[in-house]
Amino acid sequence: MKTSSYTAIAYLFLAPALILMGVFTFWPVGYNAYLAFNDYSIADATATWNNFEHFKYLYGEDLFHQALKNSLLFLLVVPVIQVAALLVAKLVNNKLPGMTFFRAAFYIPVITAISIAGIVWLNVYKYDGILTWFLQSLGLIEEQVNWLGEPKIAIYMVMIFTFWKGIGYYMVLYLAGLQAIPTEVEEAAVLDGANAWQRFWKITVPMVKPTILLCTLLSTIAALKAFQEVVVLTRGQADTYTALYYVYAQAFTNFNFGRAAAAGLVVTFFCVLLAIVQFRFFGEKK
Amino acid sequence: MSKSFTRALELTGQYAGLIAFTIFTTFPFIWATSVAISEDPSNIWLFPGAFLPTDPGLMWFKRVITDIPFKDYLLNSTIISFWTIIFTVIISVMAGYPLARLRFPGRGLIFIGIIATMMLPSEVAIIPNFVTLKHIGDFFEAAIGYKLIGLNTFAGVYLPTVAGAFGIFLMKQAFEQIPQDLIDAARVDGAKELQILWRVMVPVSAPSIAALAIFTLVNAWNEFIWSGIVLTSRDKYPLAVGMFNDLTGPFAVSTSMVMAGIVLSVLPVLIFFAFTQRYFISGLDGAVK
Numbered sequence: 001m002k003t004s005s006y007t008a009i010a011y012l013f014l015a016p017a018l019i020l021m022g023v024f025t026f027w028p029v030g031y032n033a034y035l036a037f038n039d040y041s042i043a044d045a046t047a048t049w050n051n052f053e054h055f056k057y058l059y060g061e062d063l064f065h066q067a068l069k070n071s072l073l074f075l076l077v078v079p080v081i082q083v084a085a086l087l088v089a090k091l092v093n094n095k096l097p098g099m100t101f102f103r104a105a106f107y108i109p110v111i112t113a114i115s116i117a118g119i120v121w122l123n124v125y126k127y128d129g130i131l132t133w134f135l136q137s138l139g140l141i142e143e144q145v146n147w148l149g150e151p152k153i154a155i156y157m158v159m160i161f162t163f164w165k166g167i168g169y170y171m172v173l174y175l176a177g178l179q180a181i182p183t184e185v186e187e188a189a190v191l192d193g194a195n196a197w198q199r200f201w202k203i204t205v206p207m208v209k210p211t212i213l214l215c216t217l218l219s220t221i222a223a224l225k226a227f228q229e230v231v232v233l234t235r236g237q238a239d240t241y242t243a244l245y246y247v248y249a250q251a252f253t254n255f256n257f258g259r260a261a262a263a264g265l266v267v268t269f270f271c272v273l274l275a276i277v278q279f280r281f282f283g284e285k286k
Numbered sequence: 287m288s289k290s291f292t293r294a295l296e297l298t299g300q301y302a303g304l305i306a307f308t309i310f311t312t313f314p315f316i317w318a319t320s321v322a323i324s325e326d327p328s329n330i331w332l333f334p335g336a337f338l339p340t341d342p343g344l345m346w347f348k349r350v351i352t353d354i355p356f357k358d359y360l361l362n363s364t365i366i367s368f369w370t371i372i373f374t375v376i377i378s379v380m381a382g383y384p385l386a387r388l389r390f391p392g393r394g395l396i397f398i399g400i401i402a403t404m405m406l407p408s409e410v411a412i413i414p415n416f417v418t419l420k421h422i423g424d425f426f427e428a429a430i431g432y433k434l435i436g437l438n439t440f441a442g443v444y445l446p447t448v449a450g451a452f453g454i455f456l457m458k459q460a461f462e463q464i465p466q467d468l469i470d471a472a473r474v475d476g477a478k479e480l481q482i483l484w485r486v487m488v489p490v491s492a493p494s495i496a497a498l499a500i501f502t503l504v505n506a507w508n509e510f511i512w513s514g515i516v517l518t519s520r521d522k523y524p525l526a527v528g529m530f531n532d533l534t535g536p537f538a539v540s541t542s543m544v545m546a547g548i549v550l551s552v553l554p555v556l557i558f559f560a561f562t563q564r565y566f567i568s569g570l571d572g573a574v575k
Contacts (some may be wrong), residue, residue, distance in 0.1 A: 006388040006389060006390050006479075007391060010384035010388045010390040010393070011384075011390070013380045013381065013479075014385075014451065016376075016377050017400075018381075018396070020377065020446075020448060023418065023446075024411065024418070024445070024446035025403050025411060025446075025449075027323070027414065027418070028410065028411035028414035028415055029410070031418075032410050035417075040417070042417075042420075045417070049528045070441065091300060091303050091304055092304070092305075096297070096301075098298070100563070102304045102307075104559070104563055105308040105311055106308070107566065108311060108312065108559070111504050111555050111559055112508070113507070113510060113551070114526075115510045115526045115527065115529070116525075116529060116530070116552060117549055118530070119529075119544060119547075120318050120545075122534070123314075123541065123544070123545075124314055129331070130313065130314075130317060130333060130336075134333075158296070163508065164310070167311075168311065172566060220339055227409070228511055229458075229508075244409050247410070248409075248412070251412070251413050251416075256414055261413055261414075265410075267410065268406065268407055269405065272405065275405035278405070
């Protein structure tokens, strides 16, 4: 086939995607960087240059520091959710009656809108809610606790919600990885007398290593970008600002678009850094 | 004897784990359902009794439907999701085809450019897109007297989301798996590229298109932050935004009603999921490979 005859048609087919991505994905990256050095007024849609003022402000602001710290703290979710998701995937990978039901039950939080799931959890976390009752009946706490109102613990409560909401997603990815393992391998190990624990460490983990890497990176990025759970659970109260929640609140509560854009640029910087690490990591494998 | 005993022990352990985890992922919904169908709200905070409905009835559901514009929200969600799916599928299919099957200058660069957007935090685009939509809306209002695309329009909600790396990548992968003979045969018969795409590629890739449509539907249906920002009038809110605002605002005082609202909101997704469950696993499977 001749190359030239397809060039026009190829670009014609790509045009809608490229135009829309240009306007709503590529342009925003540049425009966000521009806004970061400006004061933007939404009323008359004007931007006035103000150098590094936003960055200087962010550098000196405690709230932004705390938001960054919380975003890093959120990375605690990553190992917990990955180990749990792999174990659960292992559990539902067996061909036993009722497995379809269990898989569905674990996936329901994933397909529920975060806003709707958030309202249920607001009630779970109420001081006289299920969590308090559960821990009281186990004898672990005596007093009722305002779970989302206590600065020291609220961010961890948000993380538990993230764990609950997301584990089904990673479970499905691990399930796909597990199903690619030939059954003969496991059967041979059983014949050789390997117990369940040995089989898990010596066969399952090495065989799903690519999935583990992928899921860990996905959930690391997701953890750094966490903010919707903050919107639905605490609105930033009780020291629960995350970096992106800070961006969101600055833009749509304070209407300080310039400062929000500057904070967004800082988050973008971290994400790109992570992406480069990711490319290095995966690039070497191939 | 010992072998079957170990097997029985293993099975019990597995089911115990499965049931325990099912309780963990579903207890908020079970509680919500129990509260929602209890007409008597006196023991919704008394556990474990709250998990069993007292004086069962549909009163709270009726209250949600009469007091909250639930049906309007449902309709808005349906319209937004419908157009999101239509545009996402068309754009992804059109872009996936040349990337998978045609040779042309700039192909590698375009593909890398599209994939690279996966690494960027799309949340950062919220502010620029808000500004862009305001300008586009003002432009259309001045030109034709109608905010065709702009703030507080459905198009403003779905247009920024329909051209995404995930859909294009998924369709490219699907098209790459189709045998070249099929395309060559169509070309010999004199088919144009658009006919090849529509008559050969699309029918053969139907499972991938279905998976893309399902993922797009769930994402569009559940989308919350962006539509909450773009849409400013209550009569345009989709379910995820409208119910959140109402149930955490004016109706938050009645827990029974809040829970009934939640059950009603989750129900459409659950019904849909029941019918399409297997696509979720195969679809993600395809996306990972």
